[in-house]
Amino acid sequence: MTQFLQVHLLTFFPPSNMNRDDTGRPKTAMVGGAMRLRLSSQALKRAWRTSTIFSEALKGYMGERTQRLGEEILKALRAEGVSEAQALAIARAVAGQFGKLNEDETPARIQQLAFISPDERKAAFDLARRYAAGEIPLPEKAKGKRGKANKVESEEEVEAPEILLLRESDTAADIALFGRMLADKPAFNREAAAQVAHAITTHRISVDDDYYTAVDDLKRPSEDAGAGFIGETGFGSGVFYTYMSINIDLLIRNLGGGDQARDLAATAIAALVEAAATTAPSGKQNSFAAHGRAGYILAERGKAQPRTLAGAFAKPVEGGDIMDASIGRLEEFREAIDKAYGPTADATKVMRVGGEGSLADIIVFAREGV
Structure with missing residues (x-):
């Protein structure tokens, strides 16, 4: 029992x-x-x-409860010399696994707070760098069409990459204690x-x-x-x-x-x-x-x-x-x-x-x- x-x-x-x-x-x-x-x-x-x-x-x-994982990835890729357009596309492809993305002046940000474990964060940055290095192809829909201030004009959703970031269990003690809800990824609640x-x-x-x-x-x-x-x-x-x-x-x-x-x-x-x-x-x-x-x-x-x-x-x-x-x-x-x-x-x-x-x-x- x-x-x-x-x-x-x-x-x-x-x-x-x-x-x-x-x-x-x-x-x-x-x-x-x-x-x-x-x-x-x-x-x-x-x-x-x-x-x-x-x-x-x-x-x-x-873990970290945040909407800004994509922005952190975008910042890291810029610092590593990745072009703005490619860095933004990669950041959206990765952050999109944790929730629905904004379609405004903050296109790398997800719309809801997501509780992200250290394992998932590490996997997200590793995946972003693999995209940037060309080791795996970036999903076409992640690239989108952009106008002024990088606003996403395409209504297409970001496709999930083949490498899954989300975990059903991990070593994030606060997530294990207090739980999490991912509205767009309920299997990983x-x-x-x-x-x-x-x-x-x-x-x-x-x-x-x-x-x-x-x-x-x-x-x-x-x-x-x-x-x-x-x-x-x-x-x-x-x-x-x-x-x-x-x-x-x-x-x-x-x-x-x-x-x-x-x-x-x-x-x-x-x-x-x-x-x-x-x-x-x-x-x-x-x-x-x-x-x-x-x-x-x-x-x-x-x-x-x-x-x-x-x-x-x-x-x-x-x-x-x-x-x-x-x-x-x-x-x-x-x-x-x-x-x-x-x-x-x-x-x-x-x-x-x-x-x-x-x-x-x-x-x-x-x-x-x-």
């Missing part, structure tokens, strides 16, 4: 605006009839994936091994407004006393419940299977857990420095169907010590739901700041399940 690792974190963040909505205010959610602050799963995953912890632990085993919930505060909140001014340093006393700039930004504070579930078997398969994949999976899980406990989204951090660390972590390992413990906070937590009350509510709910449905975990590990365990203990426990 499939082995799952589930991680539950409670983290206090001081006044901050780490994840904004379209109006610039902190994201929120109505839960149990009470307004809560929210950190989207996208913001959390982005912060963890780009953290120093994650990127250093997985150096050489991380990757199912995410890690599921991450939106984090919510365990208690009701209100979003406050910070009215601020900036003073012109060169303004003379004889001038008016007004500020050089006036602004307003929203902020909020609270204890956030964060939940993620990792399908360990799927992660290993996404990484190609075998002992090397298992070792890489263990490193990826350890880095993800550490990043989740210590890294916050980057929004407005220069203004608020809300670099919180988890005050409580519950890690569970087992073969039963994963389940969130967010239901512990359907009724907002109240009281003076919100962190302590949230921990108590989570543990009570976990005991109750396991009594009703049977235990989910075969093994658990807890870290509580000021109490039992450490982050190092949690990381060792997470690696042991791989």
